[in-house]
Amino acid sequence: MDFGPDRWRLYKLALSEAGRAMRGGMVWSLSKLFVGTPSPTRLLFAPQDLRTADPTIATDIYSGFFAFAGRAITTSGRSPFAFTPPSRAWAEALYGFGWLRHLRAAGTALAQANARSLVDEFVSSKLGDRSVACDTQIIARRLMSLISQSPLILEGADHAFYQRFLRLLGQHVRELERHVRSGALPQKQLMAAIALCYAGLCCEGLDRHLRRASRLLTRELERQILADGGHASRNPRVIVDLLFDLLPLRQMFASREVDTPEALLNAIDRMLPMVRMFRHGDGTLSHFNGMGVTAADHLATLLTYDDMRSQPIQHAPHTGYERMEAGRTLLVVDVGAPPPTYLSTEAGAGCLSFEFSSASQRIVVNCGTPRIAGDTIIQASRTTAAHSTASINDISSCQMVGDRGNWLNRRVARWLLRRIGPVVLSGPERVTSERSEREHAQVLTASHDGYRQRFGLTHERRLQLSPKGNILEGEDVFWGEGTGAPSAEAVIRFHLAPGIKASRAQGGRVVMLVLPNHEAWQFTAVPVGAHVEDSVFLAAPDGMRRTEQIVLSIRPSETPSVRWRFERLARTFNPGQTAEATQELL
Template identity: 40%
Template structure:
């Protein structure tokens, strides 16, 4: 057994020990003892309701009233029963049901019937699940339910009697106490930060929470300082984390203002750092690059979040703490993953995509990573995290990271990254001629004794992207091992071989055209799949350059613009600044 596998085995046992310890503590703090404890500390009243920034769909209200619940791709018809009595439904469906995010759809309907329906469903949850439910009391579900109940409390409580009001507030307080007692045992990363946000939001939204409010604010500051990096990224290196955190952090910040409370410095600094980095990850059509767990972009939510960005300046070009680089020239944008694997404790959604890049021209995305599948399917999740699903180089179709997947530990711990690139040196050059990034990673050094280096240069006018991939031996290598450099194409492109198969023509829907040339190598055009489409998986193409490894091998390639767009069009995911929605004051109760 080599040193790498010994280190991985040691890491697995440490993760297992931590998991068992946290499960034990959670059982002590939030298990049967918690459920048997009497609870009489009911706040006198709610003071305000933080805003819900997520988009509502009023058309869902009629389905919910009719007992048809479509969540996470699963449709369940209750046949006149309460949905909280059902047990056979899919777990993801149950999580979405118990999270109560669909309250925003009932509220959007803005009718007496939808309000009565919402109140009846809340009463059902309190009756059937208010003391315990195996899924309804998962920490992440409790967090989302607290935030939903608080945000939509004016809608739920309007026209309700005093008994319902008291029962609602008592249940809410009980859930907050559960979250407060178990926050240290929640999954590290975004889930724990969301829990801290929910507790803080509740404490400043409910009367008589002075002591708890001070504690919750200190805990929120601790999590923000620990999880938000100096350049604004999240420790998980997932761009989606920025959207999810800001969507909850901004309303909490606004609630502080409405209550006349002093703003915690960490809250101000975190928002100021995250906003520019959110713009950093955006292509010309408004979509965010698919790195480390980022799927399809919720454009309406991103638009609302960016409306609260006071600076609205040009995005930064360098995110060294998060491990990303951005090249910009003319209308072209190149985003590159130049960071090592995140800490195993927050790597459950991270990908083996070191040195992968995405490339867009104007509103046309050209080269992409496959992204994350919206389907809750372990197989697609495994595929999306592999190096082969990214626009970078692989050796023997092996990922540059090793994920935990073996039973039983994979079932207990998920699939964190056990090993991957550690040394990822980056050099950057910017001048009038363009911008250049030279980066390498050692993810293949242990198994194949090869270091992969990528040299990317984007011309100043954005019409030429040159790249060189170099494989350098750091020991004895097997010349039979083969490399494959992949460029996954966005499904909006039409690709075809030209010049006798030595080059590839890429034509966009608006008539813009680019040529790909591999400088002596023969590129292949193969099938691929785009996983991050809003409407599901889409077939697409990928360009592949393949060959056998040598002691020192360099492969050069180029994307060159050959025709400008013939049509002026707006991308479906783009939006005007005037279309962005302003953040509103919290609603008083």
């Protein structure tokens, strides 16, 4: 952060955010005077919650055991809302009320009574962490959860509880509208719009609020869902999460016989093929820009709503990704610049990184985003070194707002972290990509200038996938006026998926890879030798897993380019089989 241009970017961002905060504060104060609480008169219907549910979790909740995001508390008869949350992620899960779907899955009178009791406890509680409970996105999630699970909550309820529940929904609508008016951040605006549409469609007496919410929804979808179907944050998980909310919303508009916003229909139609773009043969999504564990059951449920059975997008220039397929082999490549500042809290410095798989087996991966981890590990997962690409002098191609530098930088950064989170401060400004064919092989050439300002270097990567998918060739080139800087060292990493056995041969000129499905691949590089080092895969369902990485190191001033190659040797590897038999299996 001591680097001059980044320091001034930090100050400029802080001034901009201070202005936004002042405007928002004034609007918030005025809205308290002039915005009343809407009064829904009754619930018309409840939307379907597409997320899978587990009735055994209902038993845990009834016994007072609340386990979310890797943390748990036992209430011993007290309200869970009276406890200090063990982590922010735990608090977000508790106050979002998504766990109500597990009670509904239990389908018992006991679960219904428990749900009503917990809703009443929330209303009467002082809130253990108001900053989380009153966050725009959490209010929106809670409103959608309460409406979706209203049959569970209201079954067998008396009239007094029913009226309290309607007032609670009205209070949530008022709070969300105040957050929207006071200038909530973009993703929060979109979540608020979706939740307000849920309320307007499912509650009688909110027609005026529905019209405003529909306009807000249209505006935010047009801003945030790009022409190729990706989200402006470039995070694959965001489009999955949005689809779980937007698909029921589309059905609600149809059920109420209200004109469905064209922006909603268009967004869904574009987003479903984009989900398929990121999907590998094992059914999970590529690990770019905040993507972590893929809930395979959730994803399978989601794709059943793809009426057109769309094909994966191969070329997503607006979101900045490319997909290459041949035979059993699949490649997904990040060729995009960092997302807009306010949408970059989870973005990684992984420009030109790629993930590579053969059938249902991942080979090269990015480290991914951990589901449960502290801030230090999460920030490490965003560095260039955590991606299968090149870094220079162990510096990332993007710089994020962080608590470092001199006292003024640290003070400004801490304030920004509280306000908007660890956003990207600087990164590649010019990212190019071009696809072509060469003797029936697919070729992708891409470059970024994320190291030009510091080192005067541009990183260019060329990838070529053979027609049969059995050979992936690559070349990394570093060019520019900084090639004469003797101190610059480029390190190219290929993080291997867990379970792959890697062994060096011929003094590092060859690395043999044996996959868990018994395929055998060979990695070679010229003019430098390869090293095999420890790595960690952060996005495994059962937590972080140790793995390995192939590492190439060069000095661009002496060796401006390095060529490398992955080649499949056998689909079923047997250490004792002959070379001739191995060739027949290719």
